[in-house]
Amino acid sequence: GENVEQHPSTLSVQEGDSAVIKCTYSDSASNYFPWYKQELGKRPQLIIDIRSNVGEKKDQRIAVTLNKTAKHFSLHITETQPEDSAVYFCAASPSSGYALNFGKGTSLLVTP
Amino acid sequence: GAVVSQHPSWVICKSGTSVKIECRSLDFQATTMFWYRQFPKQSLMLMATSNEGSKATYEQGVEKDKFLINHASLTLSTLTVTSAHPEDSSFYICSARDAQWTTEAFFGQGTRLTVV
Numbered sequence: 275g276e277n278v279e280q281h282p283s284t285l286s287v288q289e290g291d292s293a294v295i296k297c298t299y300s301d302s303a304s305n306y307f308p309w310y311k312q313e314l315g316k317r318p319q320l321i322i323d324i325r326s327n328v329g330e331k332k333d334q335r336i337a338v339t340l341n342k343t344a345k346h347f348s349l350h351i352t353e354t355q356p357e358d359s360a361v362y363f364c365a366a367s368p369s370s371g372y373a374l375n376f377g378k379g380t381s382l383l384v385t386p
Numbered sequence: 387g388a389v390v391s392q393h394p395s396w397v398i399c400k401s402g403t404s405v406k407i408e409c410r411s412l413d414f415q416a417t418t419m420f421w422y423r424q425f426p427k428q429s430l431m432l433m434a435t436s437n438e439g440s441k442a443t444y445e446q447g448v449e450k451d452k453f454l455i456n457h458a459s460l461t462l463s464t465l466t467v468t469s470a471h472p473e474d475s476s477f478y479i480c481s482a483r484d485a486q487w488t489t490e491a492f493f494g495q496g497t498r499l500t501v502v
Contacts, residue, residue, distance in 0.1 A: 308491070317479060318493055320491075323489075323490065325489070363429060369489070371418055371483075374430075374481070375432070376429045376430045377429065378428070378429045379428075
């Protein structure tokens, strides 16, 4: 089955700095790679996703890059703000009939 | 985006009793739903895949007789935790993907189960 590794497990940055979270996956059949933000006790919220036919996607301060050859993808958050503090999960899956396999999460803390 | 509603959002039950959690897709039909469990400060771990009109597929290590899943319609899947024990206390969350329109997964609000 799919195995998703996520690093780092914790990340602390100062407000305004950039944050980068990296994930690797094992199943070459995976073609969908979403990133979720989860606040305590809440459901995961999709912040950005990328499909395997795209190498990079950007949405304002958030960007995701995908290297299919190396089987890794990364989340980049620029100009971080305190409200970006949360746990971030990467995930991977084949087509829509399959479950998402999640990384272990990264606890991001943005200090003012 | 599509909406998945989960109920209840929290429940406290006594050891040995059973608890049923409902997951509904409100504006799309979900032939497949997924049930996850999340312990504090940990990731979402897939428990089972719920298929409408057929038996659920359980992940290795998940007891199918303890975690009963029923997916009787295209909009409703239920998870029943039978003979609950304190170690079953966790955050349970369902998910569905609207295969017709997008590969995005939509999550229910989650259910915080506490077994005392």
